Amino acid sequence: MSDELVSFEVNGQTLQARPGSMLIAATDAAGITVPRFCYHKKLSVAANCRMCLVEVEKAPKPMPACATPIMAGMKVWTNSPKARAAQKDVMEFLLINHPLDCPICDQGGECELQDLSVGFGNSTSEYVEIKRVVRDKDIGPLIETAMTRCIHCTRCVRFGEEIAGMRELGATGRSQYTEIGTYVAKTVTSELSGNIIDVCPVGALTAKPSRYTARPWELRSYDSIAPHDCVGSNIHVHTARGKVVRVVPRENEAINECWISDRDRFSYEGLHSQERLLKPQIKRDGHWKKVSWQEALDAVSSILRKQLAFNVAAFAGPSSTLEEFFLFQKLLRALNIKNIDHRLRQVDFSDQAFVPSGLGVSFTELEQQQAIFLIGANPRHDQPMLNYRLRKASLAGAKVLALTPRKLAFNYTAEQIVAAPLAMVTELAVLVKAALEAASQAAPTVLADLLASVEISDTAKSQVENFKAPNSLILLGQMAVQHPAFSSLRSLATVLAQATGAKLGYLPEANSLAANLVGVLPHRGLAGEAIAAPGLPVSAALDDKNLTTVVLMNAELDDFANPQQVLKALRAAKNVIVFAPFADTQARDYATVLLPTSTFVETSGTLINAEGLWQSFKGVVNPPGEVRPLWKVLRVLGNALNLPDFDYVETSEIVAELKLELQAVPLTAMGQLSAPLVVAKQDANTMQRIGDVPLYRTDALVRRAKSLQAMLASPVVRMHLADMERLGIVAGDLVRLGQGDSYVQLPAEADEAVPKGCVWVQSATEVARALGAAFGSIMVDKG
Amino acid sequence: MTAADTSDKAVVLSAHERDEIDSWLARYPADQRQSALLGALRAVMHEDHYLSVPKMDAVATYLGLPPIAVYEVASFYSMFETDERAAARHSISVCTNISCMLSGADDILAHIEKKLGVRLGESTPDHKFYLKREEECLAACCGAPMMQVNHVYYTELTPEKVDSILDGLE
Ligand code: SF4
Ligand code: FES
Ligand code: FES
Numbered sequence: 034m035s036d037e038l039v040s041f042e043v044n045g046q047t048l049q050a051r052p053g054s055m056l057i058a059a060t061d062a063a064g065i066t067v068p069r070f071c072y073h074k075k076l077s078v079a080a081n082c083r084m085c086l087v088e089v090e091k092a093p094k095p096m097p098a099c100a101t102p103i104m105a106g107m108k109v110w111t112n113s114p115k116a117r118a119a120q121k122d123v124m125e126f127l128l129i130n131h132p133l134d135c136p137i138c139d140q141g142g143e144c145e146l147q148d149l150s151v152g153f154g155n156s157t158s159e160y161v162e163i164k165r166v167v168r169d170k171d172i173g174p175l176i177e178t179a180m181t182r183c184i185h186c187t188r189c190v191r192f193g194e195e196i197a198g199m200r201e202l203g204a205t206g207r208s209q210y211t212e213i214g215t216y217v218a219k220t221v222t223s224e225l226s227g228n229i230i231d232v233c234p235v236g237a238l239t240a241k242p243s244r245y246t247a248r249p250w251e252l253r254s255y256d257s258i259a260p261h262d263c264v265g266s267n268i269h270v271h272t273a274r275g276k277v278v279r280v281v282p283r284e285n286e287a288i289n290e291c292w293i294s295d296r297d298r299f300s301y302e303g304l305h306s307q308e309r310l311l312k313p314q315i316k317r318d319g320h321w322k323k324v325s326w327q328e329a330l331d332a333v334s335s336i337l338r339k340q341l342a343f344n345v346a347a348f349a350g351p352s353s354t355l356e357e358f359f360l361f362q363k364l365l366r367a368l369n370i371k372n373i374d375h376r377l378r379q380v381d382f383s384d385q386a387f388v389p390s391g392l393g394v395s396f397t398e399l400e401q402q403q404a405i406f407l408i409g410a411n412p413r414h415d416q417p418m419l420n421y422r423l424r425k426a427s428l429a430g431a432k433v434l435a436l437t438p439r440k441l442a443f444n445y446t447a448e449q450i451v452a453a454p455l456a457m458v459t460e461l462a463v464l465v466k467a468a469l470e471a472a473s474q475a476a477p478t479v480l481a482d483l484l485a486s487v488e489i490s491d492t493a494k495s496q497v498e499n500f501k502a503p504n505s506l507i508l509l510g511q512m513a514v515q516h517p518a519f520s521s522l523r524s525l526a527t528v529l530a531q532a533t534g535a536k537l538g539y540l541p542e543a544n545s546l547a548a549n550l551v552g553v554l555p556h557r558g559l560a561g562e563a564i565a566a567p568g569l570p571v572s573a574a575l576d577d578k579n580l581t582t583v584v585l586m587n588a589e590l591d592d593f594a595n596p597q598q599v600l601k602a603l604r605a606a607k608n609v610i611v612f613a614p615f616a617d618t619q620a621r622d623y624a625t626v627l628l629p630t631s632t633f634v635e636t637s638g639t640l641i642n643a644e645g646l647w648q649s650f651k652g653v654v655n656p657p658g659e660v661r662p663l664w665k666v667l668r669v670l671g672n673a674l675n676l677p678d679f680d681y682v683e684t685s686e687i688v689a690e691l692k693l694e695l696q697a698v699p700l701t702a703m704g705q706l707s708a709p710l711v712v713a714k715q716d717a718n719t720m721q722r723i724g725d726v727p728l729y730r731t732d733a734l735v736r737r738a739k740s741l742q743a744m745l746a747s748p749v750v751r752m753h754l755a756d757m758e759r760l761g762i763v764a765g766d767l768v769r770l771g772q773g774d775s776y777v778q779l780p781a782e783a784d785e786a787v788p789k790g791c792v793w794v795q796s797a798t799e800v801a802r803a804l805g806a807a808f809g810s811i812m813v814d815k816g
Numbered sequence: 817m818t819a820a821d822t823s824d825k826a827v828v829l830s831a832h833e834r835d836e837i838d839s840w841l842a843r844y845p846a847d848q849r850q851s852a853l854l855g856a857l858r859a860v861m862h863e864d865h866y867l868s869v870p871k872m873d874a875v876a877t878y879l880g881l882p883p884i885a886v887y888e889v890a891s892f893y894s895m896f897e898t899d900e901r902a903a904a905r906h907s908i909s910v911c912t913n914i915s916c917m918l919s920g921a922d923d924i925l926a927h928i929e930k931k932l933g934v935r936l937g938e939s940t941p942d943h944k945f946y947l948k949r950e951e952e953c954l955a956a957c958c959g960a961p962m963m964q965v966n967h968v969y970y971t972e973l974t975p976e977k978v979d980s981i982l983d984g985l986e
Contacts (some may be wrong), residue, residue, distance in 0.1 A: 203884035205891040216887035217869055 039105035044112065050103045057085055057098040060111060065771040067111050068120055068149045070127075070234045071186035072099035075291060076195055082127070082186050084149065086119035087111045095119035100279035117153075124153040130165045130209075131235070132181050139177070140236030140247035146184065167212050172202075173220030174743035175227055175295060177244050183213050183237035189229040196292065197223040197443030198424050213237070223746070224417040224728060227298040231281060231291075240279055242302050244741045247273035255653040258640050259297035260633045261735055263391070263541045264418045265642035266293045270301070270634055270653045277301045277634055277654055287397060288642070294417035295744075296728065296735055301634070303737030308615040310629035311658025321621065326659065330666075333626055334673045336608045337368055340582045346372035346574035350587035352732045353663070354638030355547040355647070356684045359691060360667035361586050362553050367676040370725040371568025374555055375548035378511070378594045378726070379798075380806060382570040383706060387556055388549050390700035393538035394506060400425045403502035406696045408526055409457065410510020410540050413444060414728040419540070419643065420444075432499040436460055438512060438723045438808075439793055440786035448496070453788045454808050458712045459487055459519050461525040467493040468500070468532035477528060477659055483710045491669065491712050500533035509702070510540045512725050515594060518713065523704040530703070537702040542645060543732065547641040550695045561698040568570040582608040586663070587630075589613065589620055589733055591797040597773045597805040612663055614651060615733050619802065629660040632734055634704070636662035637684040649688060716810055720756070722772070723793045724807030730797035748800050751784035751793040752813075760815060767816035770794060772805030778816045829874045833859045837878060841857055849879045853889055857896055865943075866903035894951045904939040904946035906985050910966040911950060915957035924961050927975045931982065945982070 038049040043056075043065055050059040055078065060067050070082040080100035083284045089096045090108035098109075101109060110116050128150060135141045165179040190213065194200045201221045204695050206212050215221065222231075230240050239734060252271040259266040259280075266289035268389075271279045280301050282703065313329035314321045324332075337345070348356060358375070365373050376382070392399070399405075399422040412420035427433050427445035436450045436457055452460045462480070467489045469476055476484045499505070507530050513522050530537040541549075552558040555568030569577055576596050583606045590596040603609050603623035611624045621627070635656040639649040640677040656662065664684055671679030681687050715721060729741040736742070750768050762768055768781045770792065777800050787793045796807040804811070829837070833856075840855030856875045860867055867890045876883040890896045897903065908930060912921045929935055932945050939946035956962045959971025963978070970981055 200882040200884055203888045205884075205888050207892045216884060216891070 035363055037171070039103065041103055041107045041109065043109045052104060053102045055099055056087070056096075056101045056103055056109060056391055059103060062097060063207075064113055067098045068124075069099060070145060070149075070184060071188060073188050073191075073232055076188060076191040076232070079187050079191060082184065083123045084120065084127070084153075084314070084793045086116060088113045088116040088119075088121060105249055109131060120153050121155070124150060125155065126158075127184050128154060128158060129160045129764060130181075131184065132164065134179075134182070135236075138179070138182065138236035139239040139244055140182075140233075144236055145234035150220045151265065151602065163208055170213060170214045171218065171220075173222070173226075173241075174740040175241055175299060176230060177239045177241040178214075178374075179237055179239070180212060180214065182235045184235055185213065186234060187213070188232040188234065189213065190230050192449045192742070193223065193234050195257065196228065196421065197225045199223045199764060201226075202229070202472070213556075220744070224294055224296070224413060225292060225421070226280070227295045228292045240298075243279040246278045249269075252278065256574075256652070257634065257650045257653055258473065258648045259300075260354075260543060260640055261291065261296050261300060262294070262416045262419070262543060263546065263643035264288065264396075264416050265640050265646065265648050266297050266418055267648075268293060268297060272654055275654055277304055282339055283693040287395070287647075289418045292418065292421070296417065296731070296741065299741050299742065300735045300738045302739050302741070303615075303734040304632055304634065306615060306737035308617050308737060309657065309660075310616050310627055311446050311660060312613060313659065314627040316625045321627075326661065326666075326669075329628055330670050330673050332428060333610050333628070333670060336582060336626070337370075337584075337612065338674065340608070341579075342369040342371065342583040344579050345370045345584065346571075346577070346580055346582075347584035348377055348571060348586070348590050348593075348731065349372075349373075349375045349548065349553050350377065350589075351375055351541075351545040351548065351550070352543040352633075352734075353587045354544065354633070354636070354684075354693065355641060356638050356664045356687045357586065357667065358544075358548045358553045359551040359559070359687055360664055360671065362551060362559070363680075364667055364671050364676060365584070366558060367671070368674070371564065371566070372574040373568060374571040374574065375545055375553040376514075377571055377588060377592045378542065378807065379519065379570075380515065380517055380522075380572055380594050380808070381460040381519040382572075383708075384523060385554075385556060385570065387523075387704035388554065388561060388699070389509075389514075389539045389541065389702050389704075390549075390702045391539055391541055391546050391641075391645050391660055393536050395644045396422050398504075399423060399506070400427050400429065402431050402504045402506045404432045404499040404505035404535070405531075406435070406500065406505075406507040406535070407433065407437070407447075408461065408507065408509050408522060409513030409516055410435070410508055411437070411441050411725060412540060413442070413514065413774070415511050415542075415726075415731075416540055417644070434496055434499070436464075438725075438791065439788065451786070451788055453715075453791045454516060454545065454723060455518070455713055455715055456523050457516070458525070458710070461522060461529070462487045462491045462710075463490060465525050465529050465532070467497045468529050470635070471497055471501075474530045474532055477705075479524070479706055479709045480528060481709070483712065487752060497529075497533060500535045502559045505535040505536075507535050507537045508540055509538070511542055512808070514539075514542070515725075515808055517806070520704060520706050521710045521712075524706045524710060527703045527705055539642075539702055544640045544702075546643065546645065547639070549700060551643065551691065552700050560694045561700070570600065575599060575681040580606055582606060582610070584610045584612075585624075587614075587682055587733065589615070589617070590802050591730060591736060592732070594796070595763055595776065595806045595809075596802045598794075600802070612666065613733065615737060628666060629658065630663035630666055631660055635660060636664060638664065639684065639688050647688070647692070649685070669698065697724075718812070719810035720752075721791045722804075722807065722809055723787065723791050723813040724801065724804075726797045726807075727795045730795070736797070748779055748795065748798050749782045750813075751782045751787050752791065753787050753789045754783040756792075756813075757781060757790050759785055760813065762815055769812075769814050769816040770804065771812035772809060774814070775803045776805050777801075822827060828870055829860075829878060830863060833863060833902050834878070836862075837875070841879075850881055852879060853881070853886065854893075857886070857890055860890075864903060865897065865905065865907075865946075866900055867898050868900065890938075897946075901937060902946050902948070902972060904943045906965055907946045907948050908982075909948045909950035909954065911954045911956070911960070911962050911964075912978070913953035915953070915958040916962060919960040921961040924963065924973050924975065925976060926981075927978060928963075931979065
């Protein structure tokens with residue numbers, strides 16, 4: 034395809050386009066309507082519905098606009114009698130087998146077939162024979178099917194193959210027996226599966242959670258930003274009768290294109306959870322008492338005022354907004370409280386002086402990388418839409434290498450170095466040594482011993498060779514950040530980046546980049562300002578003997594690396610003040626004050642994504658009950674405490690103020706340990722736990738979204754067959770897992786993806802609350 | 817977490833099937849394993865007389881394809897049986913399209929149904945014969961009425977001729 038434009042004519046109007054590009058793209062760009070079903074600008078051309086037939090000069094028959102390449106001087110008519118007749122005929126054929134069930138179809142009102150049949154269909158049909166009927170399939174809790182409505186455009190099939198990178202749906206059978214489905218009973222599991230609801234031009238695939246809740250014309254649409262990962266996908270939140278009933282993508286080519294992840298699409302279900310807090314409550318003599326906001330905030334301010342600053346620790350969950358983070362730390366700092374943290378899943382803070390940055394490149398630049406090294410990252414689960422960009426890079430030829438504690442299911446070609454958590458450090462050291470040798474550089478002294486203990490392999494040499502490409506990127510993911518030797522991994526990654534010339538970046542958790550910028554950290558204040566006499570990082574603060582009071586903002590047990598430790602600390606604390614939209618039984622047990630605050634649809638706020646892009650959004654619905662926007666609660670509390678400068682009227686004022694302050698914050702992906710790196714030895718009696726966070730357990734809202742929860746398999750412990758044999762366990766046996774002073778029992782499953790000596794027991798699940806460190810040692814024996 | 821995270825499907829292809837598939841694979845470029853799919857399914861048909869889901873999954877794993885890509889092909893071609901009830905040593909297709917019909921195909925079919933004691937679309941309980949509902953015409957109109965048994969065409973049929981053909985099969 035040449036880049037030069039050629040002229041051609043559509044309906045007498047002269048247009049220009051690249052020769053060889055498809056006619057329909059040019060007519061779309063010029064605003065000329067051509068009806069279509071199978072064509073989708075992001076998918077390959079199938080040209081199977083024939084709805085887009087147009088008249089082309091000198092062509093004996095009408096031509097499909099979606100599959101007709103543009104040639105210089107060609108003349109096209111999209112609505113000549115010949116074109117119209119062809120379009121009407123195709124519509125007649127499509128309607129032969131389509132049921133007349135629009136009144137009970139969820140797609141009614143936003144159906145491409147319904148819309149086009151108004152323009153191109155007849156009011157009566159000549160077809161009197163029997164219509165075909167296709168049995169509906171159960172493809173899982175997220176997508177409802179009504180396959181008789183399917184017009185076989187195969188958009189959903191192409192989406193799976195081309196965008197989701199996971200072909201789950203197909204067209205089986207042929208001619209009138211053709212059916213779209215999975216052939217065998219199967220749940221569609223792609224983390225992007227919900228998008229097939231949007232691409233389906235008819236009501237064959239609709240959203241199951243919002244089935245029969247509202248008609249499209251009853252919906253109001255609001256712009257918002259999805260808060261569940263560091264992508265910040267742009268979304269439309271649809272409401273009916275003041276209630277959020279669904280979420281759909283809002284197109285933004287630079288961020289999420291026209292897609293969103295299932296997590297962003299269906300998390301809204303959590304809004305209506307039974308555990309929603311609706312009124313402020315205070316626990317007195319072990320009993321909860323509903324109180325007014327005034328009373329609750331008075332109680333909180335008197336607690337905070339009475340405590341000595343070093344008796345207090347305050348933790349914020351990473352999906353809070355920029356404004357919430359800012360006011361949170363501002364309020365606490367004004368009270369001189371220093372044990373402030375948002376790094377709830379992190380355990381190694383030895384290099385915290387280097388506050389992590391984001392990706393270091395834009396999402397579109399991600400696609401242009403030639404070599405990508407993922408260290409402890411599972412982007413498919415942690416940042417699905419970002420993984421989509423990585424996949425595009427891979428399809429364009431990028432070499433993807435992953436260092437991971439368990440073998441991951443990538444949906445593109447990725448070479449994986451699978452190593453038990455502690456062994457990840459040595460594996461990385463091998464690559465570093467190879468890179469240093471290739472660059473003829475000497476090892477930094479802190480690495481000398483470690484590097485001397487490993488040997489360069491030929492594979493390592495060729496892996497490192499890839500990073501010499503001008504666009505190469507090393508990314509530290511969530512499993513790296515949560516790793517017990519995170520600082521070692523980061524030091525090594527830094528040296529690797531320096532030796533190869535690759536860039537180094539992070540895949541931050543949700544909005545944690547904002548927390549780093551405004552200083553929800555024990556050692557850094559606003560804009561990276563160093564704190565004299567810093568506070569304690571999260572785990573040390575929890576263990577601190579002085580702890581009497583804990584403040585939790587959007588944080589609950591499942592948000593921490595070590596729920597066991599948290600629960601112990603919270604139970605021992607005299608005051609536990611919770612700002613959150615939800616409280617489960619455990620929270621009602623450890624908390625002493627519950628303040629019902631907003632979710633992302635009930636407040637205005639700002640999220641900073643992994644690229645560093647600030648995206649502000651407005652509230653969509655009125656908060657239920659007595660819930661108040663969290664930033665306002667913090668502001669009023671600041672006033673109640675007579676703290677200076679707590680008089681913001683709008684979140685936009687905070688953003689305006691912060692934009693100036695946060696311009697030159699010294700965030701860095703790089704990190705260097707000053708002490709020599711050592712690799713911890715695994716105690717022979719225990720195994721290493723791999724405790725990454727499941728796809729749909731990332732934050733409080735997601736954890737309460739029913740349909741997403743139904744997508745998760747029930748928890749099991751997975752381990753290598755060799756370990757099962759060694760322990761005398763067969764698949765299905767209950768296995769006893771002990772960490773700290775308690776244990777749980779889970780059924781075992783053999784899994785070659787788990788390295789020997791490790792068990793894969795995910796965190797942030799209900800059973801995992803009784804366990805300790807997500808990536809720590811764990812006792813395993815037959816239950 | 818989900819089953820998709822770890823797919824370790826038990827390989828159930830026989831050595832013979834694998835040899836056959838390998839011989840097809842050898843004819844195509846190494847990155848075009850999908851090209852061997854028809855050959856692979858044919859190999860399985862030869863052994864099992866139908867394509868079970870586990871076998872199709874095994875083929876998918878062997879060729880590195882998503883299972884649905886195998887199901888699509890298997891369900892598209894009428895030469896492949898995907899229903900266990902169709903599994904029989906001999907598959908009989910009687911053409912009943914126009915030329916054959918005019919030459920008495922319906923009688924031939926009725927005769928076979930009676931002889932085997934099964935209806936069109938069924939197989940005999942001993943899995944010896946499967947009377948297939950064929951996608952016609954079988955392109956042997958000049959010898960109508962005709963039937964195809966496995967890969968062999970038999971033309972100018974009479975009930976007697978049918979008897980001797982079928983009785984002669986193992
Ligand atoms: S289910 Fe919808 S998207 Fe898929 S082929 Fe049918 S009509 Fe097209
Ligand atoms: S849109 Fe062109 S054939 Fe379907
Ligand atoms: S009609 Fe029977 S072979 Fe053609």
